[in-house]
Amino acid sequence: MTPDLDPQTDLSFTRTLAAPRSLIWECWTDPKHIPHFFVPAPHKVTAVDIDLRVGGRxxxxxxxxxxxxxxxxxxxxxxxxxxxVFTDAYTEGWKPAPEPFMTAILLLSDAPGGGTTYTAIARHRNPEARKAHEEMGFLDGWGTVATQLETYARSLMP
Structure with missing residues (x-):
């Protein structure tokens, strides 16, 4: 179920990825996978720390x-x-961040043929933050991440 989107503050896209939902989930929740897709190349992730629970980091x-x-x-x-659903508005222990940027919502469901329907939503605190994110290249950047995720997940398939 897709949450109600506010065009003033939300950015989103949906894509079908040619990899099973269980594998896409694993890629997003196991720290060893995050460096392989999480930021558009040539940028890279150099450290990841995940505590996968509500309130976890x-x-x-x-x-x-x-x-x-x-x-x-x-x-x-x-x-x-x-x-x-994760946000930079808080850090672990519910400590407010001084300059929050967004809340991310990732929705996964089964797609025909064994793939995954992948929806990414970025919610912002105000229209100005949304506009700034859009101008930074939300669709290209997050689209590149989705493509990298799909390629990486497929490399893990037998």
């Missing part, structure tokens, strides 16, 4: 053009195999 460090970028977040909702 989802922390990543990226390297972008030689600069380290730390991202600290927390899971708001975890529905195994179906839904992940």
């Amino acid at each position: 989802f922390d990543t460090t990226f390297e972008v053009e030689g600069n380290a970028m730390e991202n600290h977040g927390v899971y708001l909702e975890v529905v195994p195999g179906e839904k992940l």
Whole structure:
């Protein structure tokens, strides 16, 4: 079920990935997989720390053009195999972040032929943050991540 989207503050896309939902879920929830797809190449993930539970951490460090970028977040909702909701508005222990950017919602369902219907939603605190994310290249960036995820997940298939 897709949540109601607010065109003023939400960005989203849906794509069918040619990999089973269980494998897409594993890629998103096992820290060893995150570096293989989570940021558009040539940028890379250099550290991941996941505590997969509501209130647990989802922390990543990226390297972008030689600069380290730390991202600290927390899971708001975890529905195994179906839904992940995480945000940078809080860190572990429900500590408010000084400059939150967005909440991400990932929805997974079975697609015909054994693939996965993959919906990514980015919710922002105001229209200005949404616009900034769109102008940063939300569709291209998150689309690239979805393509990298699909390619990586397929490489894990027997």
